Amino acid sequence: MLEIKKIGILLATALCFALPAHAKKVFRVLMEDNWPPYAYVKDGQPAGLSIDLVKAAMRLEGAEVQIQQVPYLRCMALTEPEGKEVACANTAKNEELAAKYVFPNNYLFRSRGLIVANKRYVKEALKKPKKISDLEYKTVALPSGFTFGPEFDDNTRIVRYYTVNDMTALRLVESGRVKFAAIDEMVLYYYLNHHPELKDALTTVIDLSNEPIYMQLSKTQPEAIELREKFERGMAALKASPEYDALLQKYLGKGIPVDKFK
Template sequence: MPISARLIWILLLFCLSPFALGERLRLVSDDWAPYVYEQNGQPRGIDYEVTTEVLRRLGYEVQWQFMPFKRCLAMIEQGQADGIMDVFQVESRHPYLLYVPEPMSTAELILFQTKARRHEVSSLDELAGLTVGTSPGYNYSAAFNEAEFFKREAAPTHEANFGKLALGRIDLAITDRRVGLHVIRLMGLEQQIEALPLVVSRQPQYLGLARKPGREALAQAFAEELRRFKQEPAYAAIMDHYTHDPETVANAVEQQESSTAR
């Protein structure tokens, strides 16, 4: 690390320490497995573990709470929570939400279909006349959100969307690749549902902090420590645990609660 960068890092920690000492942050999220979710009353997931470790190193304790995503955003806007997990950058949120400059992960939003009712979709134009299952308030991409030549039909949970897809009530469903494959495994639909190659959008997912005094320093310090942690074997072990471990895949999320935005 260059000397100038090291000095900035030390200064950030110095400025941050009075805030961090004995402070507990309240972080909110919806269930977004395998990134962050609740299982048997306990938080789990790739970004949960990474965030908890980074904040531990910065001297913070964390209280986690899971709820529908629109409510998460409302709590941040009303000052009732300190941070929200895995949000996309949306201009309308900037007045009340400060994004940590280093992303936690990247969501790859794709379409899913049933093998019995396949559709040739290599571009959004080929969605004309189809019905796509969505989650209320999710920001998929401007082109997808604003298109008028296909129908978007929202469902309260990812399971509900894939259940409707399996029953033929919608033509396609859209969500993050990892999330979709995760839910399909949990529902036992691997033989019925498949992913399409078209990527609707790739969007970095961030830890968003409520705009409060001292949060700019925390955002910068968190980003620096997160970059450092991503280079360590412990980070690779977390990724491997949630993406390759059979027991984790089989037991990760028994159900996902209502999810309404990203």
């Protein structure tokens, strides 16, 4: 009997050493799969600035993040009060969305919107569009669910043509089927670099507002409280470190000043 007890003690001791003393908490965060350079799929794996920022912030809090990529509208729907997910990243804040989600104080980065136009149309137009009100009663292509600041979002006289993604909007403008598209500045640069033929067809005509982009959280999922607390601390620490600027520069490119994105 004594030998059996000794064996039991030895097994228990071995298990204690085999298991990690402090297992990291793993949080699942949804992100879209087609918004480069912020969140996209590369070689079959999640990639992008937003993904790296969330992972880095949570790592500083001793937590891990599991990224699940879904289309943007599904990402939003799954974190609404009736949804079952905890968090979705890459959202600009407005009154309508603030009523549905919890937004941390710390955002991921700032994002400037642009209006791009068909070059041929602008060249032939009698009046060149220079401000948002010049878009009234004209059609602007943009992905469903995307926001571009109150002045643009609240102008009901702008005709919106919703698309599944930014590339579809750009192709519509390139073809001349739609004269304008609203798009994030760095997303535009990404597509121009990867599809040089677009440079001959598109031109930027209006700068929109520079909006913070957040990871928003569910108002009903209990785990969202812990995730927010860890994210707030981790993101604040990340922004105070050289790693934050390094991640921005990695995805924005060496020639792009990072200050306006912070």
